[in-house]
Amino acid sequence: MLKTRITELFGIEHPILQGGMQWVGRAELVSAVANAGALGFLTALTQPTKEIQRCRDLTDKPFGVNLTVFPTLNPPPYAEYRRVIIESGVKIVETAAGVKPQEHIDDFKNNGLRVIHKCTSVRHALSAQRMGVDAISIDGFECAGHPGEDDIPGLVLIPAAASRIAIPLVASGGFADGRGLAAALALGAEGINMGTRFCATQEAPIHEAFKQQMVANDERATDLIFRTYRNTARVARNAISQQVLAMESERKPFTDVAALVRGARGREGLERGDPDHGIWTAGMVQGLIEDIPSVRELVERIVREAHSLIRGRLAEMADTKSAPSKGRAA
Numbered sequence: 001m002l003k004t005r006i007t008e009l010f011g012i013e014h015p016i017l018q019g020g021m022q023w024v025g026r027a028e029l030v031s032a033v034a035n036a037g038a039l040g041f042l043t044a045l046t047q048p049t050k051e052i053q054r055c056r057d058l059t060d061k062p063f064g065v066n067l068t069v070f071p072t073l074n075p076p077p078y079a080e081y082r083r084v085i086i087e088s089g090v091k092i093v094e095t096a097a098g099v100k101p102q103e104h105i106d107d108f109k110n111n112g113l114r115v116i117h118k119c120t121s122v123r124h125a126l127s128a129q130r131m132g133v134d135a136i137s138i139d140g141f142e143c144a145g146h147p148g149e150d151d152i153p154g155l156v157l158i159p160a161a162a163s164r165i166a167i168p169l170v171a172s173g174g175f176a177d178g179r180g181l182a183a184a185l186a187l188g189a190e191g192i193n194m195g196t197r198f199c200a201t202q203e204a205p206i207h208e209a210f211k212q213q214m215v216a217n218d219e220r221a222t223d224l225i226f227r228t229y230r231n232t233a234r235v236a237r238n239a240i241s242q243q244v245l246a247m248e249s250e251r252k253p254f255t256d257v258a259a260l261v262r263g264a265r266g267r268e269g270l271e272r273g274d275p276d277h278g279i280w281t282a283g284m285v286q287g288l289i290e291d292i293p294s295v296r297e298l299v300e301r302i303v304r305e306a307h308s309l310i311r312g313r314l315a316e317m318a319d320t321k322s323a324p325s326k327g328r329a330a
């Protein structure tokens, strides 16, 4: 129903992506996204490689793998991850948070994969374009996870990027519904990428308590932690994120907060259903989440709503002959 260069590039039905999500981007969710006609990404760093096979067993539609490159003292063996991805025959990769992304991009491109690079600034988008990626996903300040240090919200970042880059652009951060998709298209993007919204679906492999918490939370329920370490992360506000902020305000070094924010601790909380046990990632868009639909219902609803907004309310406003529409909804 909505054709863009993104649907063409990836051979998908709808211009909607589910970005890589540590612990959450597993075969159950990614295959449901693929079967709904959108594009999901498994997460290479936290998911065993058997997820690729599991995902294949659950869908014959395209899906991808996210490779997140974090600045760390002891980097994981990225070259091995790339090998596994390439040899698995997966055709689409999302690279993110790149420290020296060129070697990853070259390897994937030389082996015939399509690469979408996720970044948080126009300058990084331009440099990824120069490095030869096929598309850019631009994450605004609203996003869950790492928004970078520039703090530019999507309303400015998306059109700023769209004006400067030639390859297809996906808008990311703060999207949950058809209004967002229509807005992203108007701002110059050719699709949307969602993280938090896909966590609150029936197929997301996380405890129900987190999904209910996202429905209950409003748009203020996030904290920006790690700002003092210049590695800002937007997470759901909870007892631990507040504790981290208190320690940061006392200028405590990262080594002091490390035990609180350990990935394993966050994962334990996710499995146990305790939203206050560890840090968990979620965005401001929680304020737009009101239910826990199936992935298919969600994707179809978003596309239907965007389509009827474009054809209905917005078209009516542009049509000088018709009376002004009273309704606000699509």
Ligand SMILES: Cc1cc2nc3c(=O)[nH]c(=O)nc-3n(C[C@H](O)[C@H](O)[C@H](O)COP(=O)(O)O)c2cc1C
Pocket: 018, 019, 020, 021, 022, 024, 043, 066, 068, 096, 097, 118, 139, 142, 143, 144, 145, 146, 172, 173, 174, 175, 193, 194, 195, 196, 197, 199, 280, 281, 282, 283, 284, 285
């Ligand atoms: C639970 C969770 C885990 C995430 N983990 C990663 C990750 O490992 N790598 C990555 O590139 N992005 C990660 N993200 C960011 C998403 O891929 C996406 O860019 C972001 O969620 C978009 O903002 P939104 O949540 O407002 O839709 C994560 C997001 C969430 C909600």
